[in-house]
Amino acid sequence: LCSSPSNRSRPLSCVAVCGGTHGNEMSGIYLAKHWLRDPMELQRSSFAVTPFLGNPRAIEKCVRYVGQDLNRTFTTEFLSSTEAEDEPYEVVLAREINQTYGPKGSAQAFDFMFDLHNTTASMGTCLIVDSEESLLPMHMCHYIQMHYTRSPCPIYLYKLPGEETYSINSVAKAGLALELGPQPQQVVRADLFSQMRDIIACALDFIELFNKGTVFPAFEIEAYKITGRMDYPCYPDGEISAMVHPKLQDKDFLPLNPRDPIFQTFSGEEILYEGNTTIYPAFINEAAYYEKKVAFVKMEKHMFSIPGLQRD
Amino acid sequence: MTSCYVVHEAPVRRVAIFGGTHGNELSGVFLVKHWQENGDEIQRTGLEVRPFITNPRAVKKCTRYIDCDLNRVFDPDNLGRQITEDIPYEVRRAQEINHVFGPKNSNDAYDLIFDLHNTTSNMGGTLILENSRNNFTIQMFNYIKNALAPECCPVFLIEHPNLKYATTRSIAKHPVGVEVGPQPQGVLRADILDKMRKIIKHGLDFVHIFNEGKEFPPCTIEIYKIMEKVDYPRNKNGEITAVIHPSLQDQDWQPLNNGDPIFLTVDGETINYEGDCTVYPTFVNEAAYYEKKQAFVKTVKVKLTAKGIRSSLS
Ligand SMILES: [Zn+2]
Ligand SMILES: [Zn+2]
Numbered sequence: 123l124c125s126s127p128s129n130r131s132r133p134l135s136c137v138a139v140c141g142g143t144h145g146n147e148m149s150g151i152y153l154a155k156h157w158l159r160d161p162m163e164l165q166r167s168s169f170a171v172t173p174f175l176g177n178p179r180a181i182e183k184c185v186r187y188v189g190q191d192l193n194r195t196f197t198t199e200f201l202s203s204t205e206a207e208d209e210p211y212e213v214v215l216a217r218e219i220n221q222t223y224g225p226k227g228s229a230q231a232f233d234f235m236f237d238l239h240n241t242t243a244s245m246g247t248c249l250i251v252d253s254e255e256s257l258l259p260m261h262m263c264h265y266i267q268m269h270y271t272r273s274p275c276p277i278y279l280y281k282l283p284g285e286e287t288y289s290i291n292s293v294a295k296a297g298l299a300l301e302l303g304p305q306p307q308q309v310v311r312a313d314l315f316s317q318m319r320d321i322i323a324c325a326l327d328f329i330e331l332f333n334k335g336t337v338f339p340a341f342e343i344e345a346y347k348i349t350g351r352m353d354y355p356c357y358p359d360g361e362i363s364a365m366v367h368p369k370l371q372d373k374d375f376l377p378l379n380p381r382d383p384i385f386q387t388f389s390g391e392e393i394l395y396e397g398n399t400t401i402y403p404a405f406i407n408e409a410a411y412y413e414k415k416v417a418f419v420k421m422e423k424h425m426f427s428i429p430g431l432q433r434d
Numbered sequence: 435m436t437s438c439y440v441v442h443e444a445p446v447r448r449v450a451i452f453g454g455t456h457g458n459e460l461s462g463v464f465l466v467k468h469w470q471e472n473g474d475e476i477q478r479t480g481l482e483v484r485p486f487i488t489n490p491r492a493v494k495k496c497t498r499y500i501d502c503d504l505n506r507v508f509d510p511d512n513l514g515r516q517i518t519e520d521i522p523y524e525v526r527r528a529q530e531i532n533h534v535f536g537p538k539n540s541n542d543a544y545d546l547i548f549d550l551h552n553t554t555s556n557m558g559g560t561l562i563l564e565n566s567r568n569n570f571t572i573q574m575f576n577y578i579k580n581a582l583a584p585e586c587c588p589v590f591l592i593e594h595p596n597l598k599y600a601t602t603r604s605i606a607k608h609p610v611g612v613e614v615g616p617q618p619q620g621v622l623r624a625d626i627l628d629k630m631r632k633i634i635k636h637g638l639d640f641v642h643i644f645n646e647g648k649e650f651p652p653c654t655i656e657i658y659k660i661m662e663k664v665d666y667p668r669n670k671n672g673e674i675t676a677v678i679h680p681s682l683q684d685q686d687w688q689p690l691n692n693g694d695p696i697f698l699t700v701d702g703e704t705i706n707y708e709g710d711c712t713v714y715p716t717f718v719n720e721a722a723y724y725e726k727k728q729a730f731v732k733t734v735k736v737k738l739t740a741k742g743i744r745s746s747l748s
Contacts, residue, residue, distance in 0.1 A: 152677070156700045184724075242618040306554040306618030308721040310677045312698050361467075368624040386624050388468040409620035412496070 128340075128430030129257055133333040134233035138172045138223050139164070139322065141238045143193050143290050144410070145180025146307040149318045150238025150300075163319075166326055168333035169233075176219070176237070176290055179211060184308050186410055187212055193237075197288045201226060216290075224293040234258075235294035236325065238318060241303035242409045243418075244372040247273045247317050250299035252281040252289075254345060254426040258296050261338050261431050263345075265328040270321050276375050277345035278404060278421070298325065304372070307409055332433055340430040346375065346402050346421040354417045355385055355393060364393055366407045366417055374404045374418075385417070439652055442746035443570050445645045446545040446608070449483045450535055451476065451634065453550045455505050455602045456722070457492025458619040461627045462550025462612075465634075476634065478642040488531055488549075488602055491523060496620050498722055499524055505549075508538060509600035528602070536605035547606035548637060550630060553615035554721040556684040559629045562611025563591045563657065564604060571608050572740035574640045576653040581636040588687050589657040590716060590733065597660065610637065616684070619721055649744040658687065658714050658733035665727040667697055667705060675699055678719045678729060686716045690732075697729070 141154025157164055157173035164171040175181055177192050189210025200213050201220050223232045239250075249266060251259045263277050278301070281287060291297025300321055302314045332338070354362045364385035370378065377400045378384070385393035395401075403418040405411060453466030469476050469485040476483045487493055489504050501522035507513075512525050513532050535544045559582070561575050579587045590613070592599055603609035612633050617626045644650070666674040676697035682690070689712045690696070697705035707713075713732040717723060 152700070155673075242621050304618070306616075306721050307620065308724060309554050309618075309719055310674075311683060311719070312677045312680045313683070315677065362464075362622075365464075365622050365624045365627065368628075371623060371625065388464065389472070407621055407623065409618050412620060 128337060128432045130432060130434040131258060132233075132434045133168065134329050135169050136172070136232045137169055137234045137236070137326075137329065138174060138232050138294065139236040139238070140174055140176045140290055142178070142181045143176035143237055144186045144191075144239060145177050145182070146184050146186055147238075147240035147305075148308065148310040149240050149302055149305065149315050151175070151181055152310055152315060153238060153319055153322070163323065164326065166330040168330055171326065177212065177215060186307070189213070192216060193290055194288045196220065196226065196290055196292050197286050219290065220293050226293045232294040233296065234329065235291040235297040236322060237289065237291045237297065237299040238322075239299055239301045240305045240307075240314065241301050241405060242306060243303050243374050243404065243406045245276075245301055245303045245374045245404055247275050247321060248278050248301040248303075248404070249275050250278045250280055250301055251345075252287055252292070252297075253279050254347075254428070256296060257428065257431055258332075259298050260343065260426070260428045261332075262298055262325055262328050264341055264343055264428070265338075266321060266324050267343075269327070270324040272317060272320065275321070277343065279345055279347040282348060332431070335433050337432045338430060340428060342425055342427055344423060344425055346404065346423055348419055348421050349401070350420045351416045352384070352403070352418050352420055353415045354412075355387075356415060362412070362415065363387060367392065370403065370406060370418075372406070374406050375402055377401075378403050440649055440742040440744050441569055443644075443743045444545070445745045445747050446570070446641045447480070447482060447645075448544045449481055449546045449548070449638070449641065450544050450606070451483065451485045451548045451550065452488045452602060453485065454487040454489050454493040455549055456498045456503075456551060457489050457494070458496050458498055459550075459552035459617075460620065460622040461552050461614060461617065461630045463487065463493050464622055465550065465627060465631060476638060478638050480645050481638070481641060483638065486535075489524065489527060498619070501525075504528060505599070505601050507600060508532065508602055508604050509598070512600070513538065531602065532605050538605040544606045546608045546610065546641065547603040548610045548612055548634060549601065549603035550634075551611060551613045552617045552619075552626065553613055553717060554618055555615050555686050555716065555718050557588070557613055557615045557686045557716055559585075559587055559633055560613040560716075561587060561589045561633070562613055563589055564593065564599075564601070564609050564611075566591055566593050566738055568608060569740040569743050570644075571610060572655060572738060573644075573650045573653060573743050574608075574610070574637055576655050576740070577640040577650075578633060578636045579655060581639070582632065586687075587633070588716075589655060591657050591659045591738070594660050597663075644743070644745055647745055650742055652739060652742045654737050654739045657736060657738050658716065659736050661713065661732040661734055663726075663728045663731050664696075664715075666724075666729045667699070674724075676703075676705055679704060682715065682718060682730070684718070686718050687714050689713075690715050
């Protein structure tokens with residue numbers, strides 16, 4: 123028996139790193155600003171890395187966004203819309219970013235884009251990929267898990283079946299988002315800052331090895347795949363009527379079983395999880411999701427077989 | 435016998451509980467809204483307790499404030515300012531609040547105001563004291579501390595010759611700040627909400643017992659007195675060049691000595707604390723204080739003694 127041949131893929135020459143896609147998530151903003159001043163540590167011999175700030179106006183005001191969430195704006199609908207007087211700032215911005223680092227889906231697009239985020243949830247150092255079918259990002263995640271050992275790096279597959287990609291890194295041919303937490307909005311914590319920096323260094327090392335012809339064999343890997351979202355219970359006027367239960371708070375990526383408590387009302391009553399199967403929640407009590415009334419994201423844990431990969 | 439050590443204080447009849455002075459500090463916002471619908475747990479015989487949202491527009495937008503910090507505008511200038519078209523929303527609001535719960539420094543003012551806040555710092559459930567000679571408030575804090583023990587309940591005294599806060603609660607005869615963390619802005623944590631709720635419960639119990647005529651003997655509590663604010667290191671453009679050092683992060687109320695690390699630059703260089711005496715930092719890495727140029731606040735630990743008190747009507 124011989125192992126199946128590796129998939130071949132072209133070397134990466136243009137790589138971008140974006141901080142501040144959300145203007146109040148500070149680890150990536152501080153890192154990107156530092157790299158714009160001093161890009162030394164991003165340099166590798168086989169490819170170029172361009173750091174940039176995703177949403178400058180939101181960063182200036184230290185808010186998530188100005189008009190609408192930039193990281194939901196990279197769909198065909200927005201990218202192909204014609205300019206209008208009253209359109210949100212982020213729609214204009216998305217078209218510009220698409221011009222510079224895309225166009226999305228074209229041969230000229232950047233080969234890879236990193237996107238740096240923080241969350242108020244206890245997600246640790248989470249790696250976000252659109253789906254397990256994205257071969258190069260999955261190999262990168264595997265490499266990070268083996269070589270960056272300061273903290274576990276769970277893999278979160280964010281694309282729902284049939285859904286169009288909408289995130290900023292979907293403009294490039296491939297991408298990886300980092301989601302580090304817990305960190306309050308507007309706050310820089312030194313520990314998360316250095317973890318994010320180390321993970322990016324590790325990921326760039328992977329690209330360098332790949333470009334230089336290292337053969338990455340097939341592997342099995344555990345990853346969490348989104349299945350849906352859990353809304354907060356609300357009063358008839360739309361206001362939230364219960365909090366995340368203390369037993370669920372900070373338990374991202376841990377199993378949640380049927381009949382486990384998920385919410386607690388202000389009068390102290392417990393609300394239990396009504397599903398039939400064990401799920402793995404993430405983004406538990408994320409500040410930015412209150413406006414969407416999302417209390418957490420529901421995921422399933424799977425093992426995936428990823429075929430080998432080497433440079434073309 | 436005891437009476438010569440005891441001050442007779444007027445009973446406390448009108449109490450307000452403020453939430454949402456900062457619109458993105460959600461424990462107080464949600465507690466006050468809950469108590470407005472269902473206030474049984476904050477009612478005490480002989481007391482009027484009024485839960486109140488102080489900055490409803492900031493609460494609606496889930497932001498700290500609309501035009502300026504409501505918790506800094508209760509000074510005579512702002513409270514007396516002529517209402518014009520371009521007056522900041524919070525100044526107009528401060529005048530309305532002063533009208534209902536004040537006027538500040540008058541006999542008509544509310545007896546007691548609890549103002550509920552959250553911080554991103556690891557301050558636990560902290561009580562904020564504005565006046566070191568307010569026997570009633572110190573006695574209340576002593577009562578709350580004992581009721582919560584062994585859980586820690588630090589008292590932070592913000593009396594300072596140069597730093598004037600002009601807080602929302604300062605219109606009351608007895609202003610009480612409640613600051614509970616760590617909790618990110620725009621987030622509601624059940625554990626933090628519960629801690630705040632217990633502080634209010636014990637505070638109201640104290641008022642009730644006091645009004646009923648119980649005598650409280652003199653007491654001494656340990657408090658942290660504000661010294662000065664410390665800014666982040668900055669470059670010539672005013673941009674922050676170093677962040678809170680990991681060994682100071684989350685260490686609110688812990689001793690900081692000469693030579694201990696306080697900041698870490700992007701290049702990995704550690705900046706140490708230089709000072710002759712031990713200080714106790716607090717508000718370490720508070721989100722809202724980046725714009726106020728404040729990385730943490732230095733405090734010193736002192737003992738504060740209150741006279742014995744007893745309600746004058748019983
Ligand atoms: Zn984000
Ligand atoms: Zn506050």
